Each structure stands twice: as C-alpha cells, then as structure tokens.
Amino acid sequence: MGIKILGMGSYLPEQTLKNDDFTRFVETNDEWIRTRTGIVERRMAGWEPVWYMGSEAAKKAIAQAGISPEDIGLVIATTATNDFHTPSVACMVQSETGAVNAAAFDMNAACSGFVYAFDTAHRFLATDSSLKYVLIVAAEALSRFLDFGDRSSCILFGDGAAAAVVEYSDTLFTSGLGADGSGGRLLYARAVGVAEEVKIDSDFDDGFPEKRLHKLYQDGKEVYKFATKALPKAFHLAADKAGIAPGDIDWFVPHQANIRIIETAAKNLGAPMEKFIVTLDHYGNTSSASIPLALCESVEKGIIKRGQKLALIGFGAGLTYAGAIFEY
Ligand code: UT7
Numbered sequence: 001m002g003i004k005i006l007g008m009g010s011y012l013p014e015q016t017l018k019n020d021d022f023t024r025f026v027e028t029n030d031e032w033i034r035t036r037t038g039i040v041e042r043r044m045a046g047w048e049p050v051w052y053m054g055s056e057a058a059k060k061a062i063a064q065a066g067i068s069p070e071d072i073g074l075v076i077a078t079t080a081t082n083d084f085h086t087p088s089v090a091c092m093v094q095s096e097t098g099a100v101n102a103a104a105f106d107m108n109a110a111c112s113g114f115v116y117a118f119d120t121a122h123r124f125l126a127t128d129s130s131l132k133y134v135l136i137v138a139a140e141a142l143s144r145f146l147d148f149g150d151r152s153s154c155i156l157f158g159d160g161a162a163a164a165v166v167e168y169s170d171t172l173f174t175s176g177l178g179a180d181g182s183g184g185r186l187l188y189a190r191a192v193g194v195a196e197e198v199k200i201d202s203d204f205d206d207g208f209p210e211k212r213l214h215k216l217y218q219d220g221k222e223v224y225k226f227a228t229k230a231l232p233k234a235f236h237l238a239a240d241k242a243g244i245a246p247g248d249i250d251w252f253v254p255h256q257a258n259i260r261i262i263e264t265a266a267k268n269l270g271a272p273m274e275k276f277i278v279t280l281d282h283y284g285n286t287s288s289a290s291i292p293l294a295l296c297e298s299v300e301k302g303i304i305k306r307g308q309k310l311a312l313i314g315f316g317a318g319l320t321y322a323g324a325i326f327e328y
Pocket of ligand 1: 027028029032033036037111151152153155219220221223224227257258261285287315316317
C-alpha cells in the first residue's frame with residue numbers, strides 16, 4: 001500500500017534576512033554565502049511561535065485537502081525547536097485546527113524529521129483501518145537557537161513551516177530510516193536550563209564541545225562529509241527494497257542544507273541536477289520543514305505533478321537520515 005498527499009500548506013515568517021544583513025553581526029559577505037552554500041535569503045520568526053506557524057500551514061493543508069478536521073485521526077509534528085518542552089507542537093496544532101478526534105505527538109529527527117514522520121504516517125495507516133487521515137506538520141524556528149557570533153553556522157538556517165494531509169492509497173511506497181548517534185556531538189543545541197546545570201554548575205564532562213549555553217554548535221566540515229554520503233545512502237535504503245533506480249525518479253526532493261551537498265550527492269547517485277528541487281536559495285536550511293516547504297512550493301508552481309514519482313531524502317542532526325519514495 002502507499003500514501004497519497006491530499007493537500008499541503010505552508011507558513012513563512014514575515015521577516016526576511018538577506019545575506020548582507022549578516023554583516024551587522026559577523027565578518028562575512030554575500031558572495032561567500034552564495035558560492036559556499038547557495039543561500040541568498042531566509043525567513044526569520046519574530047513574534048511567531050513554532051506552534052502558530054505549524055497551525056497556519058496545517059489549516060491551509062486541511063483546506064486544500066477538502067476534508068473536515070474532525071476526520072483526522074493522527075497529528076504528527078516534527079520539530080527540533082519547539083516553544084515548549086510540553087505541550088507538544090502536535091497538541092497545539094490539534095487544538096488550533098479543530099482536529100478534535102486526533103491523537104497527537106511530536107517527533108524529533110532533526111532535518112530528517114518530515115521523512116521519518118511520512119514513514120510513520122504510512123505505518124499507522126497500514127495497520128489501523130479506522131484511521132482516515134494523518135496530518136503531518138513540520139515547523140521550525142532555528143533562528144532562536146543560532147549563535148549570531150558564529151559566521152559558519154548562523155548564515156545557514158531559516159525558519160518556516162509546512163504541512164500535509166495524507167491518506168491510504170493503492171500506489172507505490174517504499175521508505176528507509178537510519179541513524180548514527182555517534183555523530184550526535186557534531187551538530188547540537190543544548191536544552192535551556194540543562195545548559196546552565198550541566199555545563200556551569202558541575203564538573204561533569206559530557207563530551208559535547210563547549211558552546212554558548214543553548215546555542216547551536218556545528219562541525220561544518222564533518223557534517224558536510226556525512227551529508228554527501230547520507231543522501232545517496234538514504235535513497236538506496238528506500239529504493240533498493242522496491243527495485244527502484246535513480247533513473248525511475250521524476251523529482252528528488254532533498255533536505256535543503258547546502259547546494260554543494262546536493263550537487264555532490266546528485267553526482268554520487270548518478271542523477272542529473274535538473275531533477276533535484278532546490279529552494280534553499282530563498283529559505284535557507286529550515287531543518288525538518290525544508291523538504292515539505294520545497295514540495296509544497298513545487299506543487300504550487302506546477303513543477304511537481306500528480307502521478308510523478310518522488311524521492312524525499314532527509315539527513316541531519318542526530319545524526320539521522322531517511323528516504324521515502326512514492327507517487328505524488
Ligand atoms: O541540516 C544540517 C546539516 N548541516 C549541513 O549540511 C552543513 C554542512 N556544512 C557546510 O555546509 C559547510 O561546511 C559550511 C557552509 C558550514 C562551511 O563551508 P566550507 O566550505 O566547509 O568552509 P570552511 O569551514 O572550510 O571555511 C573556509 C573559510 C574559513 O576561513 P579560513 O580559516 O580559511 O581563513 C572560515 O572561517 O571560510 C571562512 N568562513 C566564512 N567566511 C565568510 C566560514 N563562514 C564564513 C562566512 N563568511 N559566513
């Protein structure tokens with residue numbers, strides 16, 4: 001069995017941050033950021049909480065799907081940047097959208113989050129025939145965890161949300177999930193509160209590199225190496241189970257981290273760059289929201305069409321990686 005996306009929606013924060021704006025905080029320039037990452041601008045949440053962005057995206061997805069929110073049986077939200085330790089983003093979205101009959105939980109697989117949730121939604125739909133629709137919401141506000149004094153990381157990320165309503169379908173679906181926790185220390189942000197207790201009030205060394213309290217730390221070079229390998233690996237994890245080759249795919253929708261990662265991975269996969277959806281130039285890296293934002297925009301623009309075979313490929317902190325192949 002497969003999965004069908006009935007409707008999608010997105011929410012982007014009002015504020016836009018252009019590359020040149022970063023010269024106010026760090027020594028950088030537009031040319032370096034464009035050529036080393038492909039990013040030109042990104043959105044930045046100001047007053048918008050993560051649950052609000054997620055709920056707005058979800059309302060649009062539900063409207064486009066043309067369903068009643070009461071028929072949604074499950075809300076899965078993906079985020080690494082929740083406003084609260086509890087309640088979950090999923091519970092907030094459930095309430096805001098009127099999905100009163102839905103169970104709700106969050107998943108944190110960082111930038112692979114949406115693909116992990118897509119796979120999970122598929123499993124729920126496959127094993128529970130009473131479940132009609134699953135709402136998947138990816139919402140992130142990475143800017144709240146960025147160290148705006150670290151030029152190699154603060155220029156990469158952006159904020160935003162996207163959502164999809166999915167149902168059971170008798171079409172192609174294959175997926176694969178993976179993780180390498182030994183790379184956890186390469187890309188992390190400590191929880192607020194824990195930061196003070198563990199790093200300041202004790203001598204315990206947890207092995208995580210020193211960083212400004214809860215701000216994001218990244219070993220860019222190591223994560224880059226991981227990412228270029230993880231992307232083809234995640235594709236094959238899903239594709240090989242179903243005997244699918246890169247040439248069978250109409251569109252690859254990869255996590256939007258760095259254009260050079262996508263180009264290298266495309267080469268490694270033996271697939272032409274023209275088949276890769278790229279939106280990182282205007283959104284930056286929005287973690288788990290990056291794949292559904294790219295998907296949503298490409299559908300709205302008429303680039304991705306019904307019946308085409310898509311490969312969603314996530315990779316990121318954790319470290320995690322995931323691939324899902326399905327018919328749009
Ligand atoms: O979603 C999670 C996944 N995250 C990623 O996929 C990120 C993976 N990593 C990367 O994309 C790249 O490693 C970065 C974009 C973070 C860095 O690019 P790089 O080509 O690996 O640069 P680098 O770290 O080798 O730095 C080269 C130079 C350094 O200067 P020196 O030491 O050669 O004098 C950096 O200090 O570029 C400097 N640099 C900058 N210069 C201007 C680093 N950041 C900047 C900047 N502006 N923003």
